Amino acid sequence: MPAEELVRMTGIAKRFGDVLALDHVDFGITGGKVHALLGENGAGKTTLMNVLYGLYRADEGRVEIKGKEMAIRTPRDALRHRIAMVHQHFRLVSNFTSFENILLGTGRGLKFEARAQREKVESIAREYGLSVDLDAKVKALPVGAQQRVEILKVLARDPLVLILDEPTSSLTPQEADVLLGAIKKLAMNGLGVVFITHKVREVMSIADEITVLNGGRVAGRLQVSESGEKRLVELMMGGRGAPPLLQAGPTPARTSAAQGEPALVLTSVSVGSGKGASAVEEVDLAVRHGEILGVAGVSGNGQRELAEAIMCVRRAGSGSIKLDGIELTRLNTKQVISMGVGYIPEDRMGDGILPSMTIAENIVLGREHSPSFSDRFALNRKAMGAAALRGVEDYNIKTTSVEAHAGVLSGGNVQKILIARAFLTQCKFLVAHNPTRGLDIAATDHVLRSLVKQKEGGAGVLLISEDLDELMAVSDRICVLFKGQVMGVVEAGSYDKYEIGAMMAGKKKEASAS
């Protein structure tokens, strides 16, 4: 079939305050092809697609649909032009059923004239292998199923253009393969697919055309046949610097880490989820001083509960958690922090930042009681300011003053504040949960190097991440969580992405000779 150009975006510019997020970008979408939009976090990929989807309004530029200029001001306009988008953070109403979510915003009838719709959804699900329980409430579904609901939701609207924003980020490698297969099939059926990602390998396996963005500009436009992984990375990075830790490949096997003293020891720890069933079940783990233990798993398999139980934000229902021989389960969070445990929480906006307080106050949070920042009653604001200034310099936080409010900072800078907070002093132990999410390559590299530095300073590090590449790059061992249970532990030097992926999907590690 002759390839038809469905969408042409010309000279798109978008500013957020003083920042030029998109600098006159051109982009086209053709039916029957998969277009990869590749770039680091913050390169402007999602912003560009949010403009096309009517969530953001461009300051300059024009959008043509099938050759005619169109103004897309709201998602409603985009949907009318049969442009659909699957966002990185699922856009689902968790208290509604899958089917209600799929139905949402589609009809105007007074009754649920839903039978035809339901049959249609079921047939789409069959065709693309996206099976899902239509009558279950979304909040009861695992992440993979939620994503299938999300995709069914947009496919039920008969889109011509389908935008997928980092769709594989919370899937196991096996699930990701299934999804990539479905995407290929969709393109074969004539859809124009936009695939937003920062993972070069995925691009190579699925895309027909690649547009690389860097700092809001198009850094390159190539056919997959004429590109290579190395060339793409260079374009993404804008030809900057040495290959970062992530590109250096998995950590080689090490013996030194295995000799450290045990730091954190978990013995048959179970943690409730607050909804009856326990989120962490009978977990045994030991992290030594001078070791990074990676925790892999699809999000929602007990990682958060595990981290919070160690920090005593949540009570372990049973079992024992010991740090250097001291039982933590009887302490409160304040005591755990003052023992020298640093914490980088997963949800930086929800669990991390105090937007209406100053950067200095944010950095000190958690240690306001310590004698370095207060006497018994009053704060020592001078000491707070000095410590914060050090953090701002060490982690290159972009601000005019430590007295500025944290709420005005970008996501990357917020993450740096949380890191500065965790590393206010050399830690005895560090719990880091997705510490690099949303950071660009340089910042990611900086964070990972900081983790390694803490480890080399003798800290035990528990690194929980959904990004397998990151885990394999810095962990001395990786343990895999599934439904709150440990599926197995893999040693550095013998990492196999597909073996770990199988464990992430619930397959216990075979009891091998070791």
Added chain:
Amino acid sequence: MTDLVTDFFRVAVAVSVPYILGGQAMTISGRSGIFLVFNEGVMLASASATFLATFLSGGNIIIGLLAGAAMGGFFGLVMGYFSITLKQNQFVVGLALLVAAVGIANFMYSVFIGVVIKPPQIPTLLPVHIPLLSDIPYLGPVLFSQNLMFYFAVILSILVWAFLYRTRYGLNFRSVGENPRVADSLGINVSLTRYAGAVAGGIVMGIAGGYLPLYFTGTYTPSLVNGRGWIVIALTLFGRWNPIPVMLGALLFAAAEVFGIYGQILNLPVPSQFLLMIPFIVTLAILVQTYRKTELPEGLAKNYDRESAED
């Protein structure tokens, strides 16, 4: 004795009307994400408007109720403007509007009536006996010999339920109260939906306020609402923002209120002041009992900004 019991329930049902209507008002607006805190004031402003309009129109109750509804709708609109368009904290705006509404209620009365020795009276609502049904023993006098506003309140509750849970519009409407970002990304107009919720809620709250002079006193007094605006909030939490449980819960809260009055008539050996505390104590007790289980619409009282950061 049976007479007394029947009578108790008959009065309780009549007293439940402002609770039912107020609860539906909270439910409608809450399902779109707007938390109405201003009820105690807005019910009073609407009571004042209803009283004045009825009085000035020579006793026309319909005009009176329309005036009360308009007053409530106006406050709903202002609530919407401040929370939806200006994105101000809903509790702060609600409390400010509450104070403004109390002021307006008394101000209007002062301007139109002023200080008089004998407050003017308006006609009150009369019971309507539904043929046949009202002859059923016990149930007839309790449920089928009520004033028209009671039937209105019940029908409205059922309509609100049908709208929210049996139509596509209702599904879209609720999605805005649950997760406005999702609704927005599917082309549902979040602002419009929330304005509709705020104004509709305000109108129904206004009718609830208008009922007070028309049933209880036949005149306006500044203490006419007497905590009902707050009890309505507790009631809606109790009813989980679902029209049918809210309607049934209203009867429970009304019964507590009437019990205090009947306690005095029965000469219970308790000081009358303590009997009058009963509805409030019962409400507190119910709050403690049900609060943990309460499921709020997830986006309730959270303002939505499309271009704000997501995670």
Added chain:
Amino acid sequence: MNKDKKGDKLAAQVATYLIGVAAALAAAGVMLGLLGKNVAEGYSLLLTASFGSATNLSLFTIKFVPLLLMSLAFAIPLTLKKYNVGNEGQFLLGAVGAVTVAFMLSSLPALAAIPLLLIASAAFGAFWALFPALMLYKFRVNEIVSTILMNFISFYLVLYVATGPWRDPFAGHPETQAIPSAFDLPVLLTNPAINLGLVIAVLAPLASYYYIFRSVQGFELRASGANERAALVFGVNSNLLAPMSLVIGGAIAGLAGGMEVAGLQLRLVDGMQSNYAALSIIIALIAYGNPLGVIVSAIFITVIELGGSAMNAVMGVPVELVYVIEALLLLFILMANVFERRRR
């Protein structure tokens, strides 16, 4: 350069307040005009009724002291976004506490009587806030609803005490007899009349400011207010601090009630809470809960209140007019703030 930016910010903040005040006063003028009153006379009464004579100044103090304390009772829990709309009931309980101590220990000498009365009123107010605080702590019951319900219970409690054994049978209104004179707050000045209450009311916001902005616990209150969950994750016990702040607020409101008895009414009177609670909420919200800002906004609201009474007495304007204006003032300031932020 940094200093300049800070100065600009402050100037912008002051400007938004001035715009809000101007808009509210303009609304007042329009309403006066619609009522067919002399607008200029109204303005001059509105702004001068508080000053100009020693008597006026005394009237100002009488209203200012309880309003200020009630506003602080609302402002301290507001630091962590808790709305203590129950300060009305806590005020009344403070008053009940004051008369209880005064009548039960009527033979005490003044030196012991006054501190005891103040402590008792604060304790009664705190006690009244303890119920909503416990409900918040144990069951996470929303404090707006629970504290308000406690208000209604307190109204009937006051009625019960005022018509009980201590009642004044000769008064036409439910109220108790006068408390023994040893319990009256010491008078510091007679013309204008100023007693110990004013001193306490001026010290309280300074202490509150220090507590909120300079102490470790204040830091934790503010952290919880900024992001409750984040504060919790980093060791701040928000679950305990929030109820505690309500109890502190209750103690301050109770103190206000006790001082109202010992300094002004000299007895428990049904309805003595006047409209303090509603006004205090407006005062505290105008100042965004900042105790120093509360001083300024409390002065302003008191001036308007007295102006309203003067307009009523001299020009026959309904007193409710100023009530509407005060609420409008808060709304206009919120609006001015939004537009100021959008302009930038």
